[in-house]
Amino acid sequence: MTEADALFARAVDVMPGGNTRSTLFVRPHPPYAVRGEGPYVVDSAGHRAIDCNNNYTALIHGHADPEILAAVASVAANGTAFGLPTTYEVEMAEALGARMGLPHWRFCNSGTEAVMMMVRGARAHTGRDVVVRFDGSYHGTYDGVVSTDARGVPGSAAGGSIVLPQNDVGALADAMRRHGDRVAAILLDLMPNRAGLRPVSREFATAARALSTAHGALLAVDEVITFRLGVGGFHRSYGMSPDLVSLGKVIGGGFPVGAVGGRADVLAAFSPLGDGSVGWGGTFSANPVTMAAGMVALRRFADTDVAELNAKGDRLRQQLAGAGLTVNGHGSLLRVMVEDMTATWWRLYEAGVLAGTNGLLALSTAMTDDVVDLVGARVIDAVRTG
Template sequence: MTLADEVFERAARVIPGGNTRSTLFVTPHPPYAAVGDGATVVDTAGHRTIDCNNNYTALIHGHADPEILAVTAEAAVKGTAFGLPTTYEVDLAELLVARTGLQQWRFCNSGTEAVMMLIRGARAHTGRDLVVRFEGSYHGTYDGVVPVDAPGVPRSVAEASIVLPQNDVSALEGAMSRYGDRVAVVLLDLMPNRAGLTPVSTEFASAAARLATDFGALLAIDEVISFRLGVGGLHQTYGVVPDLVSLGKIIGGGYPVGAVGGRAEVLAAFSPLGDGPVSWGGTFSANPITMAAGLSAMSRYGEADVAALNARGDDLRMLLVDAGIRVNGRGSLLRLMVDDPTSTWWQLYEAGVLAGTNGLLALSTVMTDEDVDLVARRVVATLGRHTS
């Protein structure tokens, strides 16, 4: 029995399936991380990998970033959580306003919670119930955005969503013509990971914005994953102006985070200053440690940094494509299109590359040219023999 097997046996006795996050599971069971340092992860058995998972895109500066560790230590000695707001959340909100042009922001603890808050706010603002969303897009684990036939989801919750094919303008036009006066929000991921990181067309994004406006609904863009691709998010490259945006992952600097930004008129639904009907708390929302870490991470991921990391991702993608490997994505996000994700994950892991369990690769700023070249060689050596 290996050390990983021993850890798994312990874990399975006290945690269903041996770990808390479904997305991390690979049969027979995943290894357990011990140490992360920059662009590498070492597991409990001592196996070292180049981390192209980066906690599913969240660690934009890799592991144990010295500046983030310093600012969070400084914040922690002043108090790890308060029953009062802090200036840290003001600082991070101001940064996000400057980057995105969206007028106001509100923080929570995960991307899932951000989508929950976004939908609640949209419904409160419009006085409507229906959510239009699209096949293959993952918006977290909230009942209202998982597949309508998912176990444990009440039929009444499923009936509050209209799920349409991605990139099908005609289907969207038909649904809005029929239900548009009941739609609170059109929720769109411009490059959904679960759908293979295939970007939506400019035509489709523009149609979603137009139809939402025409029928008095809100347009919401889920940028929890894709925000890293542009200084103000992927949506800016499409030329659409959303009413609401959900964020998470990189804006927390490695700590739990979610955020909703948008027009002040819409975010007023959460304001206790006026007639805002939505009360939304959260004991650790806008936690000072997370806010300090996020401010540090985002302050060092400006326009030039975004462009450089995207270029490195495009270079890696080209190396893989030239080797005959099918790969989707854009910039620093890549998706290996493989027939057997579990087998591929293990082969890459044994070769020293930590990917997502679905073939996702997400680069970090601490990766060097040598790291990227080594990743390319290891992926090609692993997958090239399976490519015709």
């Protein structure tokens, strides 16, 4: 029995299926990480792999970045969390506002929670209940944004959303014509990973903005994954101005984080200075460790850095496509499309590349050109071997 087998046996005794994060499971069971170093991850058997998972796109600067760790150590020495606000959340809100042009922000602890807060705010602001969302998009794990057929989701959840096909302008226009006066928000991911990491068309994005405005609904863009594709978010490449945006992952510098940015009048629903404000707590929301780590990550991911990393991703995508592979995505996010992903995942891992269990590849600034070229060669070999 290998060490990973032994760890999995222990895990099965105390966790259902030995698992806490469904997205990390690969049969018969995944390896167990013990440390990360720059663009590499090392497992309990000592196997070293180039990390193209990067905790599902979150680790924009790779593992154990010295500057982030130094900032965290300095802040944590003075306290990791308080029952009072801190200057760190103010600085983060100012930084995000400057990058994205959205004046007001609130923080939480995950992308799932950010979407929950964004939807609550949209409903509070509009006085409407229905959210329009799109088949195949993943917005987290709470009942209101997962398939109504999923086990454990109450039938009552179906009444809170209208689910439409991706990229279908006609279906969206028809739904808004029939139900627009009940719609609080159109919830849009411009490049949904679960739907194949294919960017939506400019026509579709433009229609979502125009139709939400025409019917008095809000446009809520989920940028938890795609924020890394532009200094002000992926929506800027579409020329869009959302009413609300949800963030997570890269803005935490490797620590748990979520955020919602938006128009001042919309997020005023959460203001304790007004009447009837929406109550939304969170014991570790905006904790100073996360905020400080995130500020370093953002400072190190300005326009030039974003452009350089996206260029590496574009070059890798061209390398894979040139070898005959089917690969989707944009910039530093790629999705390799194969029929048997489990077998391909293991071939990749054994060859020294950690991918997402669905074929997702997310690059980090810790990767040199040589590392990215090596990823390309190993991905091509793994897919062709299959």
